[in-house]
Amino acid sequence: xxxxxxxxxxxxxxxxxxxxxxxxxxxxxxxxxxxxxxxxxxxxxxxxxxxxxxxxxxxxxxxxxxxxxxxxxxxxxxxxxxxxxxxxxxxxxxxxxxxxxxxxxxxxxxxxxxxxxxxxxxxxxxxxxxxxxxxxxxxxxxxxxxxxxxxxxxxxxxxxxxxxxxxxxxxxxxxxxxxxxxxxxxxxxxxxxxxxxxxxxxxxxxxxxxxxxxxxxxxxxxxxxxxxxxxxxxxxxxxxxxxxxxxxxxxxxxxxxxxxxxxxxxxxxxxxxxxxxxxxxxxxxxxxxxxxxxxxxxxxxxxxxxxxxxxxxxxxxxxxxxxxxxxxxxxxxxxx
Numbered sequence: 037x038x039x040x041x042x043x044x045x046x047x048x049x050x051x052x053x054x055x056x057x058x059x060x061x062x063x064x065x066x067x068x069x070x071x072x073x074x075x076x077x078x079x080x081x082x083x084x085x086x087x088x089x090x091x092x093x094x095x096x097x098x099x100x101x102x103x104x105x106x107x108x109x110x111x112x113x114x115x116x117x118x119x120x121x122x123x124x125x126x127x128x129x130x131x132x133x134x135x136x137x138x139x140x141x142x143x144x145x146x147x148x149x150x151x152x153x154x155x156x157x158x159x160x161x162x163x164x165x166x167x168x169x170x171x172x173x174x175x176x177x178x179x180x181x182x183x184x185x186x187x188x189x190x191x192x193x194x195x196x197x198x199x200x201x202x203x204x205x206x207x208x209x210x211x212x213x214x215x216x217x218x219x220x221x222x223x224x225x226x227x228x229x230x231x232x233x234x235x236x237x238x239x240x241x242x243x244x245x246x247x248x249x250x251x252x253x254x255x256x257x258x259x260x261x262x263x264x265x266x267x268x269x270x271x272x273x274x275x276x277x278x279x280x281x282x283x284x285x286x287x288x289x290x291x292x293x294x295x296x297x298x299x300x301x302x303x304x305x306x307x308x309x310x311x312x313x314x315x316x317x318x319x320x321x322x323x324x325x326x327x328x329x330x331x332x333x334x335x336x337x338x339x340x341x342x343x344x345x346x347x348x349x350x351x352x353x354x355x356x357x358x359x360x361x362x363x364x365x366x367x368x369x370x371x372x
Contacts, residue, residue, distance in 0.1 A: 246286025
């Protein structure tokens with residue numbers, strides 16, 4: 037462990053592991069790379085010159101490739117893989133969700149195992165359990181939804197099932213899944229920008245007044261859990277991680293938008309109306325081959341009108357997980 041001579045060895049940066057990262061140019065992957073590069077050697081899968089630049093800015097060394105052509109040679113001598121890459125858009129061809137989220141994960145697992153990787157950490161989601169229902173105080177015993185009507189949900193469920201099935205400690209290959217809920221914080225490229233744009237364009241309305249209750253996961257808390265999962269937890273298991281607090285969508289989004297200087301309107305529509313509108317318009321958009329989403333998608337209408345509160349006691353007991361950033365502290369930092 038005292039090696040300081042080889043620039044490419046796993047401890048060349050004073051850390052413990054050489055890690056191969058996917059999705060390193062994105063919100064979660066970028067935060068993972070910046071945080072873990074302080075101790076570990078991070079190599080990131082990169083699809084383009086733009087991704088190269090993002091990875092370098094996040095203190096990772098880019099390796100050119102993508103989930104369609106990833107090989108053990110690209111992974112090299114990495115001891116761990118952190119798989120953050122996924123198709124997370126609310127709108128897109130069903131085949132694209134399958135290709136990236138399911139087939140891409142399957143390819144990553146095969147390449148990682150062939151490369152001799154010891155641990156594969158997969159970033160999952162509570163959406164992998166969602167088929168339109170309330171989810172209240174759920175834990176890891178709650179079933180996945182591989183047949184969900186929502187492409188993101190069903191493909192993330194199938195990807196997680198592949199990851200957990202690939203767990204093979206007897207042959208030195210361990211897998212583990214970390215499931216956040218509603219990831220937020222600095223660098224957010226999805227929730228905050230999208231909602232801000234909707235408010236400014238006059239297209240935002242609460243569903244059921246924003247009354248649905250939710251758990252959340254600050255990106256720093258997710259990074260903490262991923263870091264712990266590199267060596268802790270039980271192989272083959274999934275772990276929910278949250279901020280440890282529950283609040284309504286209205287409370288959360290109002291505070292989150294305020295950090296960007298945006299105030300949402302009071303207008304609201306009933307959940308049944310939002311779900312009905314989405315069910316009526318989404319098929320028409322798909323028939324027309326529209327690249328932009330309809331006014332509201334079925335997934336958004338459903339998930340914004342249903343409670344989703346999570347018990348992360350398993351991660352606390354088995355990973356030693358504790359939130360490192362509270363809601364109040366996280367919002368305060370964004371507001372500065």
